[in-house]
Amino acid sequence: MQIVLKGITLVNPAQNINEAKDLLIKDGVIEKVGDILEEELKESKVYDFSGKYCVPGLYDMHVHLREPGKEHAETVETGCDSAAAGGFTGVAAMPNTSPCTDSAEVIRFIIEKAKDHLVDVNPIGAVTVGRKGEALAPIAEMVEAGAVGFSDDGTVVKTAAVLRSALEYSSMYDAPIIEHCEDESLAGGAMNESFVSTQLGLPSIPTVAEDLIVMRDIIMTEYAGGRVHIAHISSKQSVEFVREAKKKGIKVTAEVTPHHFTLTDECCKTYDPNFKMNPPLRSKEDVDAMIEGLKDGTIDCIASDHAPHASEDKEVEFVYSPNGIIGLETQLGLAVSELLHKKHLTFEQLVEKLSINPRKILNLPVPKFEAGEKANLTIIDTDVVWTADKSEFKSISKNSPFDKRLMTGKSLATINNNKMFFEGEFREI
Amino acid sequence: MPLTSKHLLGLHGVPREDIQMILDTATTFREVLDRPIKKVPTLKGKTIVNLFFENSTRTRISFELAQKRLTADTINFSTSTSATKKGETFKDTVRNIEAMKVDMIVVRHQSAGVPQFLTRISDANIINAGDGRHEHPTQALLDMYSIREKLGKLEGLKVCIVGDVAHSRVALSNIYGLQAMGAQVSVCGPATLIPWQIEKLGVKVYHNIDKAIKESDVLNVLRIQLERDAGVSIPSTREYHKYFGVTKKRIDNFNKDILILHPGPINRGVEITSEVADGPYQVILNQVTNGVAVRMSVLYLLGTMNTNNLR
């Protein structure tokens, strides 16, 4: 079958492309870029996306798919549905599953579950067995099975000694160690430590809990080699540490979530558990530092930390509520509203942060707009104004603080693996 | 004139007029408590649930007595009988209780924010009887009542809250309430027991108890929790007592009248000596009686404020 995407502007900073050209796609492969003939149009199903952008499929490198273990909150399939609806054609699945993704078997299980989907799933393996921070997990076997990075996310790699081993060992495969940076002795609070936490009487986590580990990891990476990727960076000081480390040429990269560049700890004043996450929402100063870090390239990419929780688990007392929110279906809208329209980032920079850089960090090929390449793309309308509605989310879970939020910018369609998600449903192309 | 809110979640943002009204109404009920028949029919036909997810015998008894004196129907629900232990969610528990057509819920919980959470899932009037280390408004109201009873005013007084301010639910409520009434509030304790940036509330911070005693009219002495965080915050209760304990000798040094409050239960010999706790400056036992009057006042004002709430 063949389709034509008409009226689009192709934007791919990886190829240095920003031009209005139509795409002819046949059996999921790009047949032709521009100059499409009348007769080719007649033989194709034509999608008119006049005035919209076509970019390499968006990629979210920090997603919790909950399978195996918590299929009542999300499955590989529903998580992928949510990704496709949000404009993403690929996600990296974090390993805090049950059983833990610390073996080639579980890596293969996840890949098998995702194999017929539009969305590519690249599993992240645990750094240590059971994410316990003691013995290294079988990193080489997991790489062979398809793991693209390693993380004990949910918790930090507990000791400097194990981190050193992990960096050295994973450097043989150029796989990043993705760190949830939080000093354990300062962890356990329900929100950011600030004047607000004092007012709310909630146990708190100071920003230094993050800063200490970011610094530890930078120092260790410089010493031991390998690559470290700072997951969900949230503190101003941590951004400064990464900025300085990059200047020195240390191999460190960083991601930020939309909630950390959009919301502050003031939101906790409602005691709504949908504002509880880890790292917690920080101060206005930290939020500004996230945007600054995105602008000057200190922060390489945007990732959702999509963390589904069933309502019976999440909608409880604030202190007892599990950390995290879903984010795949609001991420692009927030990025476009808060970063593009507020003129912090150009559209090209946005595409880098949401598609190109996360793939580079994980050593995945960046989709290209060229004849013979697989069609892996997202169609974006940067001007459509819409209201997030959790009842329409594809995710099983509804734990979003952005429900009813007005946003500008949305994905209209995603295409990958010879499939298309358009107007709320999947279709073969 | 009714109160400005149908709930008492805390004293943050509660206007002076409301506090004034609660304290004045409590004075009336305080007189009732001295009568041979200590009961009024004010809340007859109202159902009140005491929802205690955390054990606190004295607060619960005080509320229960206040409810009985007002002729309300009372149901007690505490964690020992709670369904939450059987895996029922907090929300389901509350909805089940709501289905029993209750008019008011008095709630105590170890997690801050639970009273706010309840207002979203219940139509009843919610009264916070202590949430985490957040607020405990009726305790602060009875503290203020006791100060006013003894000193005749609140305006212009210097009140120092001494001890484990960081883990206290009484401190914030006292700060908000006293400030609304025109008092100057300070806190005193080791730096590890003072909450982050509390001075932003307009509160002076002392790390020297003698200076605090010297400059205050009232000390509200908080309990030092022996079991708290195994020595990370303070080296020992012995050392705490040595440097922060309220003793007769320390007070006598300044040869002045100072009023001593303690929300109880007292750790004698730690935050306060028996000499002071039982001495001439304390109003600790008055606090207990006043507590019933203040809670009657709160229940009455909330329970009768809106006839639409009558079921």
Ligand SMILES: [Zn+2]
């Ligand atoms: Zn994490």
